[in-house]
Amino acid sequence: MLTLFHSPLSSASRFIRLILGEYSINTQLIEEHEWARRHEFLALNPAGNVPVLLSEQEVPLSGAIVIYEYLDETHGSLRQEKKLFPENPLDRAEVRRLNDWFLNKFENEATRHIVRERIYKREIPLAIGGGAPNSQILRNARANILPHMNYLNWLCASRDWLVGFELSYADLAAAATISVLDFLGEIDWAQCPAAKDWYMRIKSRPSFRPLLTDRIRGIVASPHYADLDF
Amino acid sequence: MLTLFHSPLSSASRFIRLILGEYSINTQLIEEHEWARRHEFLALNPAGNVPVLLSEQEVPLSGAIVIYEYLDETHGSLRQEKKLFPENPLDRAEVRRLNDWFLNKFENEATRHIVRERIYKREIPLAIGGGAPNSQILRNARANILPHMNYLNWLCASRDWLVGFELSYADLAAAATISVLDFLGEIDWAQCPAAKDWYMRIKSRPSFRPLLTDRIRGIVASPHYADLDF
Numbered sequence: 001m002l003t004l005f006h007s008p009l010s011s012a013s014r015f016i017r018l019i020l021g022e023y024s025i026n027t028q029l030i031e032e033h034e035w036a037r038r039h040e041f042l043a044l045n046p047a048g049n050v051p052v053l054l055s056e057q058e059v060p061l062s063g064a065i066v067i068y069e070y071l072d073e074t075h076g077s078l079r080q081e082k083k084l085f086p087e088n089p090l091d092r093a094e095v096r097r098l099n100d101w102f103l104n105k106f107e108n109e110a111t112r113h114i115v116r117e118r119i120y121k122r123e124i125p126l127a128i129g130g131g132a133p134n135s136q137i138l139r140n141a142r143a144n145i146l147p148h149m150n151y152l153n154w155l156c157a158s159r160d161w162l163v164g165f166e167l168s169y170a171d172l173a174a175a176a177t178i179s180v181l182d183f184l185g186e187i188d189w190a191q192c193p194a195a196k197d198w199y200m201r202i203k204s205r206p207s208f209r210p211l212l213t214d215r216i217r218g219i220v221a222s223p224h225y226a227d228l229d230f
Numbered sequence: 231m232l233t234l235f236h237s238p239l240s241s242a243s244r245f246i247r248l249i250l251g252e253y254s255i256n257t258q259l260i261e262e263h264e265w266a267r268r269h270e271f272l273a274l275n276p277a278g279n280v281p282v283l284l285s286e287q288e289v290p291l292s293g294a295i296v297i298y299e300y301l302d303e304t305h306g307s308l309r310q311e312k313k314l315f316p317e318n319p320l321d322r323a324e325v326r327r328l329n330d331w332f333l334n335k336f337e338n339e340a341t342r343h344i345v346r347e348r349i350y351k352r353e354i355p356l357a358i359g360g361g362a363p364n365s366q367i368l369r370n371a372r373a374n375i376l377p378h379m380n381y382l383n384w385l386c387a388s389r390d391w392l393v394g395f396e397l398s399y400a401d402l403a404a405a406a407t408i409s410v411l412d413f414l415g416e417i418d419w420a421q422c423p424a425a426k427d428w429y430m431r432i433k434s435r436p437s438f439r440p441l442l443t444d445r446i447r448g449i450v451a452s453p454h455y456a457d458l459d460f
Contacts (some may be wrong), residue, residue, distance in 0.1 A: 046381070047331065047335055055320060057320070059320050059323075061320075061323045061327070062327050063327060063330055065295065065326060065330060066323050066326045066327045066330065067323075069299075069322070069323070069326055070319055070320075070322070070323045073319045073322065074319050089300055089303045089304050090285060090287070090289050090291075090300075092299070092300070092303065093289075093291045093296050093297075093299070093300045096295060096296045096299055097291070097292050097293060097296045100293055100295060100296065101277065104334075105277055151276070
């Protein structure tokens with residue numbers, strides 16, 4: 001069986017969980033606190049970040065981009081007509097561009113800071129950076145959400161799925177990121193109706209269900225988080 | 231013909247130039263200053279960063295990861311036995327992990343800051359962040375070079391190439407990053423003899439020659455930068 005070291009509020013971890021769900025790959029989940037820099041975890045991934053997937057051969061695969069390309073190469077072809085990568089190299093390039101956009105750019109400009117300030121800093125010892133949220137960082141990160149949501153809304157307004165005519169990795173990457181912010185009640189859905197319609201469709205997929213039932217110690221999800229019709 | 235929007239001191243741009251050289255793909259180069267946020271360039275890549283490759287169909291491909299996967303899919307199979315990706319999915323995953331390590335992690339922890347403080351801030355107007363280098367940022371970035379070089383040295387000490395038994399994208403990604411720091415004289419080669427031996431081999435490849443003859447306005451390369459035996 002595969003093992004995934006993940007964190008419930010990590011967009012990259014959620015992206016991999018969604019893919020494992022789409023491929024119906026049974027996986028053991030182990031929750032990892034990146035900030036704790038656990039010795040055994042650093043031995044698996046010297047970069048210290050989640051997700052890390054242990055392959056059947058117990059080889060560690062580190063980082064969302066590495067893991068999804070590996071899962072596509074080893075499991076993607078089994079999905080026959082329901083592949084998560086389009087066939088055309090230019091469409092595949094667009095999927096990869098959007099994966100990077102949502103998992104790295106959106107993450108680094110907004111999500112990561114909001115999760116750290118609102119959630120992790122309550123758990124991190126004071127001596128290594130824990131404590132009260134920094135309101136300036138929170139304000140800057142929140143200001144960055146709207147342009148990203150506008151971009152997503154624009155993409156969703158012109159077609160059913162983000163690239164091509166089928167669900168692809170790009171939809172899962174975007175939904176993973178959005179789901180973290182939605183869990184925390186940080187998304188103003190009234191501003192982006194096309195994105196909302198798209199997100200409702202993704203949220204209804206069986207692969208999404210485990211994310212909606214995540215319970216995170218000491219945190220209450222936003223009221224509509226698990227509603228399929230919100 | 232393909233067109234590459236690049237910047238001479240961008241590791242990611244150099245990585246793509248090396249691949250284009252290895253594949254002997256004739257490409258028109260256009261130098262782009264990311265910090266200028268040129269309107270026509272943002273229309274090609276809303277993220278605003280180099281490299282951007284215009285495909286034969288004039289479709290823009292943005293970012294090193296997107297571009298090299300595209301070049302591999304469209305040109306890699308033409309190289310027959312001299313492919314830049316190993317066949318085994320686990321080895322391919324290791325190539326992708328190291329690409330991310332050198333092009334993103336090393337870049338964000340060291341190279342990017344050094345290039346910005348030492349070079350770009352002389353060109354950027356004061357009003358948008360130009361001016362004298364911030365010595366604290368420079369000091370922190372420089373302190374991060376050694377652990378990365380130690381890691382590279384450790385990888386190089388156990389084998390000829392970074393992954394498997396042949397040159398791969400991982401070698402080109404690492405060499406691209408190192409070449410920027412070496413141009414600026416920021417690498418203490420005496421500390422990492424195995425990495426030096428590896429770098430000398432990469433530097434001698436024909437694909438590397440255009441990088442060694444880059445002339446960048448107002449900057450003199452470190453004395454040994456273009457020496458194949460340094």
